[in-house]
Amino acid sequence: MFTALACGAVVFPGLFFGFRTLLRRWFTRWSEADVVCVSERLVSSIHACLATAAGITVVVTTCGDVLTDSHWLANGFALFGAPYMAYDIGAMYLSHYHVQKVRGRSELYSCHSLQTAKAFLSKNRMMVLHHLALLFIFLPITLFFRQGLGDFFIGCLFIIELSTPFVSIGKILIQLGLDDTWLHRVNGVAVLLSFFTCRILVFPFMYWMYGRRFGIPLHQVFLSLPLQCNVGNLVILAPQVYWFTLLLRKARRLYLRQKRGTRGGDGERPKTD
Numbered sequence: 001m002f003t004a005l006a007c008g009a010v011v012f013p014g015l016f017f018g019f020r021t022l023l024r025r026w027f028t029r030w031s032e033a034d035v036v037c038v039s040e041r042l043v044s045s046i047h048a049c050l051a052t053a054a055g056i057t058v059v060v061t062t063c064g065d066v067l068t069d070s071h072w073l074a075n076g077f078a079l080f081g082a083p084y085m086a087y088d089i090g091a092m093y094l095s096h097y098h099v100q101k102v103r104g105r106s107e108l109y110s111c112h113s114l115q116t117a118k119a120f121l122s123k124n125r126m127m128v129l130h131h132l133a134l135l136f137i138f139l140p141i142t143l144f145f146r147q148g149l150g151d152f153f154i155g156c157l158f159i160i161e162l163s164t165p166f167v168s169i170g171k172i173l174i175q176l177g178l179d180d181t182w183l184h185r186v187n188g189v190a191v192l193l194s195f196f197t198c199r200i201l202v203f204p205f206m207y208w209m210y211g212r213r214f215g216i217p218l219h220q221v222f223l224s225l226p227l228q229c230n231v232g233n234l235v236i237l238a239p240q241v242y243w244f245t246l247l248l249r250k251a252r253r254l255y256l257r258q259k260r261g262t263r264g265g266d267g268e269r270p271k272t273d
Contacts, residue, residue: 008083033098041168048164055158066152074151163194199240
């Protein structure tokens with residue numbers, strides 16, 4: 001039990017500092033903000049890939065009986081991935097700190113302080129709350145309160161992370177100045193599809209699988225579950241819906257900007273009186 005926890009506590013910070021060292025050596029013209037941001041996103045992608053692989057393994061293994069079938073990875077990866085949540089808050093803070101410093105806010109970001117921490121929390125409140133909820137609510141429920149039942153559903157929640165590598169790739173492409181390329185556009189479509197499928201549709205899928213297990217129609221499953229189960233799912237689902245709306249708005253802005261750029265490239269000019 002504690003071996004998996006200790007491994008996670010070593011692996012994720014170790015990967016971050018390893019990437020940070022290598023990127024400094026390979027890309028000497030990059031600022032510290034570039035190095036830290038890319039390092040954080042690479043580690044996030046690795047964690048997401050591991051979580052998705054663990055989730056698929058658990059789901060496939062336990063789909064025979066979604067309530068009683070079990071797989072050791074359900075608890076094992078929850079423990080291994082728990083330190084990532086704490087690490088990622090720290091890595092996001094470092095990324096925020098160096099980005100703001102590069103943008104010329106040296107009067108506030110000349111050194112780490114309570115003010116810089118408050119500024120980070122103010123800007124990333126939703127993400128920090130999401131990480132803390134997973135660490136202090138989802139993890140104890142997974143390990144201690146579900147009495148070994150529902151490994152299938154824990155695996156489904158792991159698969160939520162599938163969209164993270166695409167989100168990270170998009171941010172890295174923007175940082176490299178490749179935001180106006182076909183690769184960025186294709187990745188944007190992958191972000192929307194993976195996010196909608198694995199972070200939103202996965203919840204009605206879990207309800208459908210539960211109803212199938214007990215012969216309950218999908219529209220009645222919500223009423224048949226204990227209140228704490230529904231509340232827990234809504235707590236996890238709500239920020240996913242919020243972030244998906246932000247992604248849709250961003251995709252719309254990019255589409256309109258590229259459309260305007262295409263018209264400008266065709267030689268169209270605004271009319272003048």
